Amino acid sequence: MNNLRVLDLAIIALYLVAMIAVGVYFARKNKNPEQYSSASGSIPGWAIGMSIYATFLSSNTFLGVPGKAFGTNWNAFVFSVSMPLAAWVAARYFVPFYRSTGEISAYTHLEKRFGGWARTYAVVCFLLTQLARIGSIFFGIALTLQALTGFSMEMIMLVTGICIIVYTVLGGIEAVIWTEVVQGVIKTFGALLILYLIVENMPGGVANIGTIGQQNDKFSLGGFAPDFTQSTFWVVLLYGFFINLNNFGVDQNYVQRYHTAASAKQAAKSIWLCVLLYLPASLLFFVIGTALFAYYQVHPELIEAVKLKVAAERLPLTATAAQISQTAAQLLPTDYGDKVMPHFMVTKIPPGFVGLIVSAILSAAMSTISSGMNASATVFTADIYERYFKPNLSGRQTMRMLHLGTVVVGLMGMGTGIAMIGVKSVLDVWWELSGIFAAGMLGLFLLAVISRQTRNHEALTATAIGVLVILWMTFSPSLPESFGPLRNPLHKSMIIVVGTLTIFLIGLLLSRLRKSPVVASRPEEIELPVH
DSSP states (O other): OOOOOHHHHHHHHHHHHHHHHHHHHHHTTOOSHHHHHHGGGOBOHHHHHHHHHHHHSOHIIIIIHHHHHHHSOSGGGHHHHTHHHHHHHIIIIIHHHHHHHOOSSTTHHHHHHHOHHHHHHHHHHHHHHHHHHHHHHHHHHHHHHHHHHOOOHHHHHHHHHHHHHHHHHHHHHHHHHHHHHHHHHHHHHHHHHHHHHHHHHSTTHHHHHHHHHHHTTTTOOOOOSSOSSSOOHHHHHHHHHHHHHHHHHTOHHHHHHHTTBSSHHHHHHHHHHHHHHHHHHHHHHHHHHHHHHHHHHHOGGGGHHHHHHHHHHHSOTTOOHHHHHHHHHHOOHHHHGGGHHHHHHHHHSOTTHHHHHHHHHHHHHHHHHHHHHHHHHHHIIIIIIIIIIOOSOOHHHHHHHHHHHHHHHHHHHHHHHHHTTTOSOHHHHHHHHHHHHHHHHHHHHHHHHHOTTOOHHHHHHHHHHHHHHHHHHHHGGGSOGGGGGGSOOSOGGGHHHHHHHHHHHHHHHHHHHHTSOOOOSSGGGSOOOOO
16 A cells, blocks of 8 residues: 655655764764764753653553554553652652763663673663664554555665664664654654544544444453453553563663753652653553544454454465455454554545655654664763773774764664564564563662662672573563473563562672671670661
8 A cells, every 4th residue: 555645755855864964064063973862962851851751651651552552452551650750769869870971872880880790781772672672663564555665674774774783873862862852752742643533533523432442342451350461451551661670770871861851850850741742642642542442443444454464464375365364354453453443544534635644653663762772872982892802992983982872773673574464463572572671780780879789799689680581581481381380470560570579689688698697706706887
């Protein structure tokens, strides 16, 4: 299907050219690594807040959240509800901590506390998280644009990725932040436009959407029973708190932005601005998903094309039309939720508006990918290359590594996105991967900051045990029936919760055991607590 008219293509092309032009403009200012990675602390707090908001509001939100709401309910919205508490912890403790260290990398402190292994472990976890994030976002954007243009998903990822790499390499963190300010406005406007067009095409309007949503339990936030084996309210709340704590406190994407602010107060304000913007924006996308569900309940014949396409993708190329139709009839809304909004755009949005909404979806993808590429390049240069291969890099050498790292991360992210083609839900994939990679990193960081008496070998032991727990929780559900009792009984969203707490609590326990009362031969052997 190709619904892009000349006007749509012109709007999209204008948007892409404008993003590259921003990179070219800021390239003139990037004469040293400090300017490239932290903008020399010259960005106002409101712009940083808009930038963080735009990073949160990725294409995973733009496409995955409506798809999730279409297929299930508003259970995933509880993730957003957890943000204020995580933001309070970050603004109160993490921002002053990072600003006081003066280190551009979020992971340098781990080496000072526990040694090089801790820093390297956190960096590896971060880079794997970024590949998962960037890959899922590339996949999401390709999913939509394939429906609109007919081009292959691989080609779409390649073209989009090249544009992002160009302006990120040229402009550095300053270009990333200011393009994200623009992208945050564009994607919010695009979401409001989509909701307006759904309501405009919906017989009975908002009232009918609400009625159908209630009849199908679409507004449920999940069960409130203390059940951690399913995606209940409490499971998503815990998952959201730990993930958001990881984002605001440990993720280089956000920590690096704290250094671009003129003061710690401005950096803290940027976090709260992000929360104030993201909570209603997140709710908006759940409303869109429910509105789409109601629309296609009224017009079930209009969704048949999507179901047939999904069925055809699941069957061999030799499948007959009858087999495809039979499979399509058995599909549930959860099986094709991610493809519903692109289908609505193709069939119901008039020319011109399609270009605007595609630009909004591109904004959603590009903002998160560009910040992830810049942060990953910074971490690779400071924490891996300069730490292990070539210390004391000159300014020119550092800039060269930052540029090279940005390109490599962008290309690897594209490869990860291509590998994700065919997954059921982009939001589920991202949540699962981020929970796995972030768990160990957050637990180790909390141990380093909160428990000042934990030593290197104790942190290493706790981390090793935590990683084993994370691996068991991740892979044990695949064990055969004969090993059923050894499977992880908890929901997969609990991986980051249990993994983080395992590392942190075992580290505290080992420290306490070491400090337990013993008979000392000399007074100086008794270790006093440090306050």
